[in-house]
Amino acid sequence: MKARTFVDSTVLHAVAGKGGDGSHSFRHEKFVPFGGPDGGDGGRGGHVVLVGDEDTDSLVGVFYEPDRRAPDGGQGLGRYRHGANGADVEIRVPLGTVVSDAETGRELGEVLEHGQRLVVARGGDGGAGNVHFKSSTHQAPEEWKPGKPGEDVRLRLDLKSLADAGLVGFPSAGKSSILRAITRARPKVAAYPFTTLHPILGTVMLPETFSSFRVADIPGIIEGAHEGAGLGFEFMRHIERAKALVLVVDMAAVDGRDPAEDYRTLLRELEARDPALLERPRLVVAAKMDLPGAKERLREFRKETGTAPIEVSVEDRTGLDRLVARLVRIVRPQPRTAGRLPVGAEGGAAAPGLGEAARGAAPAPRRRGAGRGAGRSRAEKTGRESEPGRTPPRPIEGRGENPGATDVVSAETQRFATFFKR
Ligand SMILES: Nc1nc2c(ncn2[C@@H]2O[C@H](COP(=O)(O)OP(=O)(O)OP(=O)(O)O)[C@@H](O)[C@H]2O)c(=O)[nH]1
Numbered sequence: 001m002k003a004r005t006f007v008d009s010t011v012l013h014a015v016a017g018k019g020g021d022g023s024h025s026f027r028h029e030k031f032v033p034f035g036g037p038d039g040g041d042g043g044r045g046g047h048v049v050l051v052g053d054e055d056t057d058s059l060v061g062v063f064y065e066p067d068r069r070a071p072d073g074g075q076g077l078g079r080y081r082h083g084a085n086g087a088d089v090e091i092r093v094p095l096g097t098v099v100s101d102a103e104t105g106r107e108l109g110e111v112l113e114h115g116q117r118l119v120v121a122r123g124g125d126g127g128a129g130n131v132h133f134k135s136s137t138h139q140a141p142e143e144w145k146p147g148k149p150g151e152d153v154r155l156r157l158d159l160k161s162l163a164d165a166g167l168v169g170f171p172s173a174g175k176s177s178i179l180r181a182i183t184r185a186r187p188k189v190a191a192y193p194f195t196t197l198h199p200i201l202g203t204v205m206l207p208e209t210f211s212s213f214r215v216a217d218i219p220g221i222i223e224g225a226h227e228g229a230g231l232g233f234e235f236m237r238h239i240e241r242a243k244a245l246v247l248v249v250d251m252a253a254v255d256g257r258d259p260a261e262d263y264r265t266l267l268r269e270l271e272a273r274d275p276a277l278l279e280r281p282r283l284v285v286a287a288k289m290d291l292p293g294a295k296e297r298l299r300e301f302r303k304e305t306g307t308a309p310i311e312v313s314v315e316d317r318t319g320l321d322r323l324v325a326r327l328v329r330i331v332r333p334q335p336r337t338a339g340r341l342p343v344g345a346e347g348g349a350a351a352p353g354l355g356e357a358a359r360g361a362a363p364a365p366r367r368r369g370a371g372r373g374a375g376r377s378r379a380e381k382t383g384r385e386s387e388p389g390r391t392p393p394r395p396i397e398g399r400g401e402n403p404g405a406t407d408v409v410s411a412e413t414q415r416f417a418t419f420f421k422r
């Protein structure tokens with residue numbers, strides 16, 4: 001079976017890490033009697049995070065590895081040590097990835113910028129160590145809290161490519177040839193229809209302004225595409241967000257095609273996809289102008305459609321600069337910032353609507369001082385969650401036996417002691 005190289009819709013099962021359990025430890029140190037609790041908190045479980053990456057152009061990585069699990073947080077330790085946080089699992093996705101709930105279909109968020117981090121499964125919080133449960137009347141607390149479970153979510157990822165311009169045209173109109181000529185993308189070009197089987201993105205570099213913009217080439221559109229004919233309709237979503245549409249019309253008119261009729265068909269199919277696409281700024285390209293009869297057909301085409309197409313020949317390399325200049329005026333590419341952050345260097349934000357399960361179960365309020373409420377059981381007062389059968393707390397160590405040692409007593413206690421001796 002041929003390996004898939006392009007995937008624009010797939011599912012992801014993401015399981016975040018469980019929080020580490022709190023520790024219940026007591027301070028053990030020579031000459032420090034009744035050291036008190038020193039159990040630290042558990043670490044947070046790892047998140048599963050989608051990271052926008054402009055160098056990735058398909059969801060094929062998720063397709064082949066749809067189950068992602070982040071590591072658990074480490075257990076809290078004695079001497080107030082916090083458990084290690086679980087490492088986040090980062091999944092690089094192309095810009096324009098839309099995340100929705102696999103079961104309900106509800107849209108949860110999308111990744112639009114390079115380096116943007118979208119937390120799709122939140123790691124569980126670590127549990128509190130026994131140090132949090134000490135109070136004046138409860139000086140050797142054995143309580144601690146287990147870590148919270150991480151979120152377990154099933155998501156659907158759909159890619160709606162973030163191209164600035166989209167090439168639309170009949171099969172063999174010359175779309176891929178234009179993409180090859182103006183970018184460094186290398187889509188296959190051949191003299192048969194449906195050479196291009198999936199969308200391909202290319203970047204037009206503009207060194208004089210330190211900027212660039214992206215162009216999408218999609219499979220050819222044919223009459224009746226909206227009813228399922230050909231391949232192109234499904235892939236039209238990759239040009240839906242483009243700022244400019246480039247309608248490529250073949251002026252060589254192989255097989256006796258009529259360029260004006262092709263143009264009208266393309267408009268109809270765009271409208272069937274989304275009427276808003278007709279409002280989008282669009283350029284018309286008269287392709288293959290080097291071939292015989294193209295000039296005459298173009299004259300006819302102009303008259304019939306009232307458009308002013310850009311004449312392009314990839315063979316003679318004419319009209320390409322004009323096409324790029326016209327696109328720049330519509331797309332207005334921004335200069336790239338010099339010190340672009342690498343993927344994963346920025347802070348994370350949870351997807352809106354994601355992680356409600358975990359957030360609903362808010363962390364237990366701090367229990368210190370809660371014991372003053374009358375009529376509550378000790379378990380309620382302390383928020384005790386220790387489970388029977390867990391390692392029993394270590395006994396508090398007595399004072400050291402070293403005869404030469406001086407007791408560690410506060411100055412105030414010493415003053416009291418002297419007062420009572422008198
Ligand atoms: N003479 C000439 N031939 C061209 C020109 N542009 C494209 N062609 C030829 O037209 C044929 C189809 O070109 P493609 O770029 O593959 O067309 P496409 O629109 O991407 O086709 P699909 O991917 O099938 O939709 C190829 O044989 C190209 O060599 C041109 O400007 N002049």
Ligand SMILES: [Mg+2]
Nearest residue numbers: 175176195196
């Ligand atoms: Mg092509």
